[in-house]
Amino acid sequence: MSSYNLTHLAQLEHEAIFIMREVAAQFEKPALLFSGGKDSIVMVRLAQKAFAPAKIPFPLVHIDTGHNFEETITFRDWLAKDTGSRLVVRYVEDSIKAGRAQEEKGPNPSRNGLQTITLLDTIEEFRYDACLGGARRDEEKARAKERFFSHRDEFGQWDPKNQRPELWNLFNGRKNVGEHFRVFPLSNWTEMDVWQYIAREKLDIPSIYFTHQREIVNRNGVLLSKSPFITLLEGEKYETRTVRYRTVGDSTCTGAVESDAADLGAIIQEVASARQTERGTRADDKRSETAMEDRKKAGYF
């Protein structure tokens, strides 16, 4: 090789691997937050690369709301097994039963906010001092302000007005007892980068990312999947549509997009010409102008 240049995707890969190794080196008990969605799948691959030929040195942790797409859960269990990783699952349902969280009322109660409670309890239970997450700055305007190493106080709170300056490649992971960090190695990746990487690495992903037939109800422009967690309102009915998912969260707040993209090439073309953001299909972000910031301040991932 004569010119020492890296393509942008390679630069992002090297950067993410560097961050993961900093986490392994600077913290006692890190964990990788894993939902079975595309970003966390990329995270697992990067973690494998960062520590090869050794195994990934931290467990995969999933905060299960109980409102999942079945395909994602099947995939989650398969990937943990396939990579030989330890999978820790904690359930929002248990937090509700224990009286630590209270179910929302209304036609499609979301457990999105409740996830924070279970997550913070899990962090305390296992004494995790750093949680790696697949959040990206291009997802949402509050996330655009996020650091790679994001300090959380003893209540798990994020203080966006008082973040540690982050310079060069120097990451300050020092903290007091009880505090922890959220770390986001994919900060500089875009949705397109993630798809290109999945294609380049030939990664398996849950089937719901590809086109399929599904029973859908259109609620305020969000195409929600038929599920036991949704009560139809007057005048609403399910209809079969050809859809896929661009982002995967809870089935109660993640909308499908109409699409016939059957392979990664078609998905990439679709994302390239998309006129809506990825999170445009997430009802949880539309609750207020600062919905994400407010959730993050409280300790959301």
Added chain:
Amino acid sequence: MTASTPAPAHQHTDQHYLAMDLLRFTTAGSVDDGKSTLIGRLLYDSKSIFEDQLDAIERATEQRGEEHLNLSLLTDGLRAEREQGITIDVAYRYFATPRRKFIVADTPGHIQYTRNMVTGASTANLAIILIDARKGVIEQTCRHSFIASLLRIPHVVVCVNKMDLVDYSEARFNEIVASYSEFASRLEIPDIKFIPISALHGDNVVDRSAKMPWYQGSALLYTLETVYIGSDVNHIDARFPVQTVIRPNTDEHHDFRGFAGRVAGGVFKVGDEIVSQPSGLTSRIKSIQGPSGDIAEAFAPMSVVMTLEDEIDVSRGDTITKANNPPHVTQDVEAMICWFSDKKLVPNGKYIIRHTTREAKSVIKAVRYKVNINTLHKAEGDLEIGMNDIGRIQLRTAVPLISDSYQRNRNTGSFILIDEFSNATVAAGMIL
């Protein structure tokens, strides 16, 4: 503005997309110089704003009772920022053209947020400095340029904005170029370009403007797409700070002991003779493993794992180098610092220093001088360093740092200071 249209799909075809490189840039300018408008314009005209984002800022603009679409709402994402209409913290934005991918660090213009400007500048290849054509070179311009120079941003593009408000006057533009050039001669910025623009109307931002036929240069976006950044990385002095040691302890890899890290400078090849600092022990590179398997050579900024021929003692914080090109290994460091904390620097105070992958105690032995960042002169008789101040200090560290001058290498020449009680990052340092 017309309705946004989707990006042309061809720019994302696999081969093309996978071959693109990356430019990181930062913007600087004082509060009303139109930074957010310029970024909004770049994103908008490069089709990087989505319809729902546009809808959201249209709704927010309307709710605020403002007349013109407020593009700054795209980057000011925090509640407090939107309330006050100012940028408090760095926001990162991403966009791509068929030629290149871009990471923009949108940093605040207020003096009280100098630390965030330094944050944005620390990883940038290029800085855009905005000047209001009506006001010309002002204190803020000098301060931003000084920070760009101090942080060694290799390329600076000075955008003389609001040309529409000075009748697109060539004479006014030339006047500003002359006065900036005179000021910049005292700085160390290797590459400066000047572009007359109107961010509001889009003149010379994405397309060449018909209103300034006297301007022969290229539009801003073309400049960003084509500026040569291949030589911004040090490929001469081989430096490999070790992050962690990989020992699988499995039957398959029983004896494997690999040193994981990110190349901070130079090139390492399999077979190269190496020296581990600070121990001075030598060996030879047996293998280099990149993210996708074994490779013959590694260069900055690659993250790799190296194995060595001999069982020498190397651990986190050590740096692998080559014999013919040693770094400085010393406990006494002269450096420029930018202070971030509202707690003033304590003379003879102890701070944790973090340099490459090494963390140690350090003590500030002396404050040599403080810089008046508006005049670039030494502040006479004032050695008190507080929030947003820049000065020169002497440090003594508990263990030797394996360093280069910041001028030579941004990775091995930079450090941060951490308050040992609050754990806050209180200063950024550049080794002289």
